[in-house]
Each structure stands twice: as C-alpha cells, then as structure tokens.
Amino acid sequence: MPLALLVILVREFPVQVRQSSGQVIYFTAVKTTGFPEWVTLPAIFLLTAVIMAAIGKIAADLFHRLPSLDSYRYDLLGSITGSVSFAPLSMIFA
Numbered sequence: 805m806p807l808a809l810l811v812i813l814v815r816e817f818p819v820q821v822r823q824s825s826g827q828v829i830y831f832t833a834v835k836t837t838g839f840p841e842w843v844t845l846p847a848i849f850l851l852t853a854v855i856m857a858a859i860g861k862i863a864a865d866l867f868h869r870l871p872s873l874d875s876y877r878y879d880l881l882g883s884i885t886g887s888v889s890f891a892p893l894s895m896i897f898a
Contacts, residue, residue: 806858810851819844
C-alpha cells in the first residue's frame with residue numbers, strides 16, 4: 805500500500821522546475837508545479853522509509869529461519885553486491 809501511494813504521488817502530482825532564462829538558477833527565482841515542497845518532500849521521505857522498513861522486516865524474518873552465520877554471510881554478500889553494482893551504474897548514468 806505505501807508503494808502504491810508513493811507511485812501515485814509521484815506520477816499524478818509531479819514537481820517540475822520551470823526556468824525561462826538561461827542564467828544561473830536561484831532557488832527563490834524558479835517556479836515549481838505540483839504540491840508545495842513542505843508537503844511533497846516529507847511525504848516522499850516517510851513513504852520511502854515505510855517501504856524500506858517493510859522490506860527489512862521481510863528480510864529479517866527470512867534470515868531468522870537460517871543459522872546465524874548463514875544469515876550473516878547472505879547479509880554481507882548482499883551488501884557487497886549492492887556496492888559493487890552501484891559503482892558502474894552510477895558511472896554509466898551520471
């Protein structure tokens with residue numbers, strides 16, 4: 805449910821920054837669309853935190869079924885895999 809709310813929020817109420825000149829963007833001189841920042845940013849933060857906590861709870865329940873060292877090994881492998889895959893992807897899409 806939180807994931808569905810996050811997707812709907814981002815798709816239906818996009819925040820866009822419109823700049824009419826080619827000069828430097830000053831945050832007080834641009835016009836945005838969508839909900840105000842004080843509504844959008846906390847909503848995205850809270851929904852993302854709830855989604856990640858739910859994923860963490862599922863992973864913790866699954867790890868609890870395994871012996872401790874196996875759980876720790878899978879946790880480390882997942883962390884290393886995420887770090888190693890993030891580096892080339894960030895270079896490609898930067």
